[in-house]
Amino acid sequence: MSESEGTGPVEVVFPTSIDAILDSDIDGLLDTKEKAAKVTASDRLERAFLEVVEFRRAHGRVPSSTTLEIAERKLGARLDGILASDDKIAALMELDEFGLLDKPEGPASIDDLLGSDDIDLLGDESGLLDVSDLPVRRQVHDSGEVARRTKAQDFEQYEPLFKQKHVELQEGTSKLLPYSGMTHIVPGAFFVLNGVMLFIAEVGETEYKKTTVRENKRERLRCVFENGTESSMYRQSLGIRLSDEDGHIIVQTDVPEILTDDEVSGYIYVLESLSDDPQIAALKDLHKIGFSRDSVERRIKNAVKSPTYLMAPVEVVATYRTYNLKASALENLLHRVFAEVRLDLTQVDRKGRNYDPSEWFIVPRGVIDQAIDLIISGDIVRYVYDSKAQRLVERGR
Structure with missing residues (x-):
């Protein structure tokens, strides 16, 4: 060691063990970084x-x-x-809290397929597909499974409906439109086939028929005709006849736009939580408002595992079946109407992640029913929800 001028020797003491070396590392130069948790696929x-x-x-x-x-x-x-x-x-x-993974149903008919060709992939500027000059070949709708018309049971219940629909057509409150696809063949719909008005009274359970290629599903209808007869033809059969024989559907003239969107049927549902969490159980009038294209029961079967349903069982208190209606738009409208009373709560899922449920609202069930009626009538734009009074009130009042 050298000696500094005017001073004694400088002593440098080296650590004599690994522990001593680590203890002397006051700047943390020898610290090893903690290995990050492995991120799985x-x-x-x-x-x-x-x-x-x-x-x-x-x-x-x-x-x-x-x-x-x-x-x-x-x-x-x-x-x-x-x-x-x-x-x-x-x-x-x-x-999947928004139904993003619900698979859309395929087109129900050639008309639906052509109608959904937004980018004109099936365009025919050359006219090669124009068959208007060819002889018309009428299909013979007859087979061993054809449903014959029989005398309608309890026709007296349906006769006033036909009379009322004729009055609406005369007054202009209803109108005839060309048939435009099987999504319109739903209970309560009126059609005109070969000059005779018919009413869809019921849609039966889905039947499955296996072929060598696939399993097809089909549904029997109860079609009541204004001449006092009825038929139990399949939905697909009625769709074919309405297409081939220039059938018409009867619709209301003043139906709000939200009801005219050609959308696959779905369900708006209202749920109550059966959670035993005191923080949730103490909330009166807590309801979840959601939309599903699948059955509600199937959608909620794993509610106890999902933060969307507050990690607890739920009870279905109301469902609204939607036909030819953009049900997601209806759901969004309801969410906006009740945005002020949206549940402000953070849940932790099974993997320890925070999650903020977005479809739970503190609002009485009867007010939800009223809001849906106002949306369907188109009057909802004049109302807002008063959270203190717990009712819908007209704007400006």
């Missing part, structure tokens, strides 16, 4: 899907995979990839 998939869910929550629609907006297009392509895999759909079903 399942974690990455769930995180990716939750980004799509957040986009739906923020914008009120699913992301598009064809938009010029790069960030949205990325999410849209991600959702398309998920929907193409049944395994991914099954793995993410519990996180």
Whole structure:
């Protein structure tokens, strides 16, 4: 060791053991970084899907995979990839609070297929597909399974309905439109087939018929005709006849726009929580308002495992079957009407992640029913929800 001028020797003491070395590392130079928890493929998939869910929550629609907006297009392509895999759909079903994973039904008829050709893939500028000059070949709707018309049972219950519908047509409150697809063949609908008015009184249970290629589903109808007869033809058979024989549907002239969207049927449902969590059980008039294209019972069967349902069993207190109605728009309207009383609560899911349920509202059941009626009538724009009075009131009052 050298000696500094005017001073004694400088002593440097070296540690004599590993522990001493570590103890002397006051700057933490020898600290090892903690190894990050391994991210599994399942974690990455769930995180990716939750980004799509957040986009739906923020914008009120699913992301598009064809938009010029790069960030949205990325999410849209991600959702398309998920929907193409049944395994991914099954793995993410519990996180799907908006029904993003519900598979849309295919077109019910050629008319529906052509009507949904938004980008004109089936366009025929050359006229190659024009068969208007060919002889018309009428299909013979007859087979061993054809439903013959018989005398209608309890026709006296339906006769006033036909008379009322004729009055509406004369007064202009109802009108005839060309038949436009099987999504309109629902209970309560009126059609005109070969000059005779018919009423869809009932739709039977779905039957499944296996072929060598696939399993087809079909449903028997109870069609009551104004001449006092009835038939139990299949829904598909009636659709074919209405298409081939220039059938018409009878619709109300003043139906609000929300009821004229050609949308697959679904359910608006209202649930009550059966949670034994004191924080939740103490909330009076707590209801979840949601939409499902599948049956409500199937949708809620895993409620106890999902933060969407507050990790607890639920009870269905009301369902509203929707036909030819953009039910997701109806759901969004209800959410906006009751936005002020949305439940402000953070749940923790089974993996320890925070989750904020977005479809629970503190509002009396009767007010929800009233709001749906006002939406259907188109008068909801004149009302707001008064949370203190717990009722809908006209704006400006």
